[in-house]
Amino acid sequence: AQTVTQSQPEMSVQEAETVTLSCTYDTSESDHYLFWYKQPPSRQMILVIRQEAYKQQNATENRFSVNFQKAAKSFSLKISDSQLGDAAMYFCAYRRKGNMLTFGGGTRLMVKP
Amino acid sequence: DADVTQTPRNRITKTGKRIMLECSQTKGHDRMYWYRQDPGLGLRLIYYSFDVKDINKGEISDGYSVSRQAQAKFSLSLESAIPNQTALYFCATSYGTSGTYNEQFFGPGTRLTVL
Numbered sequence: 001a002q003t004v005t006q007s008q009p010e011m012s013v014q015e016a017e018t019v020t021l022s023c024t025y026d027t028s029e030s031d032h033y034l035f036w037y038k039q040p041p042s043r044q045m046i047l048v049i050r051q052e053a054y055k056q057q058n059a060t061e062n063r064f065s066v067n068f069q070k071a072a073k074s075f076s077l078k079i080s081d082s083q084l085g086d087a088a089m090y091f092c093a094y095r096r097k098g099n100m101l102t103f104g105g106g107t108r109l110m111v112k113p
Numbered sequence: 114d115a116d117v118t119q120t121p122r123n124r125i126t127k128t129g130k131r132i133m134l135e136c137s138q139t140k141g142h143d144r145m146y147w148y149r150q151d152p153g154l155g156l157r158l159i160y161y162s163f164d165v166k167d168i169n170k171g172e173i174s175d176g177y178s179v180s181r182q183a184q185a186k187f188s189l190s191l192e193s194a195i196p197n198q199t200a201l202y203f204c205a206t207s208y209g210t211s212g213t214y215n216e217q218f219f220g221p222g223t224r225l226t227v228l
Contacts, residue, residue, distance in 0.1 A: 009153070045156075045203065045219035091155055098163075099144060099207055099215050100171070103155030 004094050006104035013082045014112050020067075021077045021107045023092030033095040034068070034075045039106075040088040048090070051075065079109075087111045116140045119204050119220040127228050132191045134223050136204030144209045145187040146217065147171075147179060150201040159202075162187055163209055194227045201225075 004025045013019035025034070036048040051059045051068050059066050063083075067076045079086055092104040117138045126132050136145065143164050148156040158171030160179040168181055176198060180188045191198055204220040 004155070006155075043201065043222040043224075045205075045222075047216060050216075093155075098161075099209065099217070100146070100158055100161060101148075101156070101217060103148075103157070105153045105155045 004092055004102050004104040006092055006107050008107045009105070010108045010110070012110040012112060013079070015082055015084060017082055018078060018080045019082055019109065021079075021090050021092075021109065023075045023077070023104055025073050025075065025092070025094045025102075025104075027073070027094060029097065034066075035093040035095065035101070036064070036066070036075075036077045037091045037093060037103075038086075038088045039091065040085075045091075049077065082111050084111050084113060117204060117206055117218050117220040119202075119223050121223060122221065123224045125226045125228065126194055128195055130194050130227075132194050132225065134189045134202055134204075134225070136187045136189070136220055138185050138204075138206045138218075138220075140206055140218060141184075142206035142208055142218075143184060144207045144215075145181065146205040146207075147177075147187070147189045148203045148205065149173065149198075150203060150222075156203060159189065191225075191227075194225075196227045199225060199227045 032053045034051045038046045038048045049061045049064050063080045065078045089106045091106050093101045120135045146161045147159040150156045162168045162181045165181050178190045202223045205217040207215040207217045
């Protein structure tokens with residue numbers, strides 16, 4: 001069975017600084033997708049970034065980037081130039097066959113002005 | 114208008130009551146999913162449906178049932194609600210083309226409290 005672990009229940013960062021959220025996963029599938037979702041207080045699940053396991057290059061979306069280490073089964077999210085609007089719960093997720101998602105427990109990110 | 118809608122948005126009920134949560138989508142997706150979110154556990158899959166006649170149990174289906182009334186509608190029922198079913202419930206939808214990436218789109222969530 002696939003598992004996804006986020007070891008940091010809470011993180012804080014100063015506005016304009018950089019923060020990295022950790023995620024590890026366990027799977028026997030060689031081909032898979034990994035995702036980071038953001039959940040602001042509105043409860044809406046927002047896809048931040050995705051990574052295809054077969055791609056060597058780390059995904060980047062504006063201020064968000066990932067450090068994907070396939071052998072180590074690690075998928076961390078780096079947020080650069082943090083903004084107050086980045087404060088939210090962040091979930092790492094793994095896509096299983098059949099397009100089902102397995103989520104980590106989440107990391108609450110606080111941004112200090 | 115939202116592509117994936119859930120009703121109700123919030124619900125308080127009592128132990129033993131039957132509850133139905135509804136999900137509708139206008140995205141034309143064939144696959145629909147129900148998840149529940151609990152603090153520290155993330156989202157866990159309850160049921161999923163690949164089309165109207167194909168419904169499958171997820172990780173935590175005990176105490177729940179579903180109905181896919183049409184391609185666009187997928188309902189989740191709690192036959193006899195209990196307090197540990199207090200959670201945030203999400204519906205999601207996606208296309209089902211095998212071998213390709215199919216993003217899941219989430220509804221706004223239903224906050225259910227069972228007293």
